Amino acid sequence: MAVHLQSGNGQVEGMPPRSQLVPLMPFGVGTPYIESLSSNFLRLADIYCVNPGTLYGYLRSPEINIKQNISPYEITSVWDQSHFLNISNTASGWTKHLEELTTVRALDRLTILPLAGRIALRGVIYNQKRWCPLCHEEAITTGAPYGQLLWQITPVTACPKHRVYLVDRCQCGNLRWPPRKQSKLLPQFCKFCGRSLASIGPLIEAPLSAIGIANLVGELLKSTLFLNSPKPIRSVAHFLREAMASIPSCTLNKIAERIGVGTCDIYNWKEGTHLPTLGSVVKLASTFDCSLESVLSGNPLKAKEPIWLDPSPKPQRGAVNNPDEMVKQLKDFLAENPPPSLAELGRRFGVHPSTIRHRFPEIARRLVDTRTQVRSAYTIKIHQERAEAYAFAAESLAIRGIRPTRERVREMLGSKYPIFLPIDRESCTNACDKVLRSLRKAI
């Protein structure tokens, strides 16, 4: 008989109460490179050698199960979705729940929950996984790779440490959908193919403006606003009111023009009836040359008078710095399977996509054609594969004497072949009808 070990959660006679889950300390606390909750959750699942989806299902409690009709696909990827890190019930529910289970305090710092009541929810978190391959490479050598919260914040497009653009696509092209079930889900691996995300190239050097924004947001992540999460007593409204009162040249029109929003938006922010997006707050901070913390905590003491007469020159449309180099790189991208979209290339080169189309029409056309061909071939293949699976499932049901219907096929196949899109629904219904017709003929 075991003498000491008593219960299923490691609680033992003579031992102080243990945490129910391993207290996994987040990386980078107090720095701009703080870990995200998604990454922490993936590492926690890895410690227990289980799929994160399995752990999610096991830990899910009624208090944090906000969405009742959660689909199987969502269960297997909820930590990847933007609402897991956003100002949302899901994020607050999960942070509290994980804090209880692991006894690690202040997990809300791994999300943008400390900004609740200060900024608008819309578009703060990027809806795909992003990363800096050089950061991953560095972290892998030290044995502690993790995903940073900074990478997931939408206005941030560059790594402030390595001064390169963040990457959101693996070499495999993120083509497999849904992600392969066998891929190891960890921050440093691609969820589609399981390859390391550290060795992805070519990397593009980020312009100073992108690095500046990343630095601003990074400073915010290590500020007292994030570390202590004080209640939002003062806000952007206070900042605007006091800045406009102290700087005579500040008018609604001038601020609106500089930030690129309407005058009524600035008025609403000033009155506190609406909240600005994080992107707008970043622009406000750049305009007044102060930190994001100052703007968000309504402290205009360090705000400087903007130089209104000297607005930054707008980039000339169609201008390209080094056309020969760009052609060479575009040809390299053309060799990828599939090549990136023009929008993505535009972002990487810091130009408008239409500039690529107008300056290099031949390459742009080939890029678009190749990408379309590869994607459509892949889509056709996926749909064929699914149609075959539906037909097989329908026949199996019929053989067992069960009338094949779409719902039964869905239940039978589970999350492996989800039926989401109209084309899938139609394909499944057709497969069931075909089996029924053949049965009727046989009778």
Add this chain to the structure above:
Amino acid sequence: MCHTNSSDESAQQDFKKVTPKDALNLSASNKLLWFEKVRFLHPRLSEVLKNFEAMSERGSGTDIILLVGPTGVGKSTLKKYMWENLMSRLQHEMLTDPGFIPAVVFNGPASGESSFSWRTLYVRILEALGDPLIHRKHAVIVVNGCTLTQGSSHGTTVSALHHASIRGLIAHKTLLLMIDEAAPILRNRHGDSLKNAMDALRSLANVCGLSLVLIGSYDLLQLAILDGQLARRCSILDFPRYRKGAAEDEVIFKNMVCNLQDHLPLHEKPRLGQLSPELMDECLGCIGILKDTLSRALSLAIKNDGNWSNELLERALLPKASKKAILREILDGENNIRNAAFGSGKFNQLGDIEKSLREEGGVV
């Protein structure tokens, strides 16, 4: 692994505060339970405990500790003391780190299968660590640079459980892995198979940076002499019985008899000190056997309206056949352990060893 229920736990907690005087007022069944919980730290036990602490220290050069001794000598009591010492020593660390589980203790997996079940061993480790989803573990493989998980649709695999055990022990910073009644590890294993099993256990201890403690009878001795590498990393800790004829042992045994006699929850305490030499013979010098005998006699006395008599004690003694079987095992074990246990090493022994090896014909 057995789990005691909450009422037992609360009773156990209460018994800690019950004095021998208070025990007289307990119910009949609780009197027996209380007496079962009575423990004494006798000199031999404390000596073994001290040696164990020295060997289990990090950097002591020992990966595996084999704690061997005759059946009923008090190995399980020793295990409890080891546990309590560890808890009191690491109290501060445990309070600062709520995930720290310094020791994992369980009984050797005897699942009824013909050979030792690694799956059961890993499941026991994971249960002790409080791991969730034990039957949903996956292993990780790397194929062409892709890191993939490998699981089974019907549950988990042994390799996944092994991987999960290692991850769990490392994550909880476990220092000691104690397996009581470890004899099932030897079951149906000989030669290379036994060596492989020991290598697997040693590797587990090595990878996780912990000391593995196997507790059992003298059968375990064969594990330590399988090969040179194992012999180097493995220490044998002998927990011997008290011997008839050794004056000091006889005095200690008599003291133990008197101590136990004083803790018998009876209004009229028997005078067992006079019977100490006979009891030492009947219990083969083992304190555990002595306590079991007194427990049986106590049960009979309680049934007899709380009246103790020497006839009842005699009825509670071990039968002759049982004694013979135990004694044979003890004598064999004592013969084997003479030159193998911790502390038996001396200067200038090499000449004797070479001589004996030449006599055996193993060395030319």
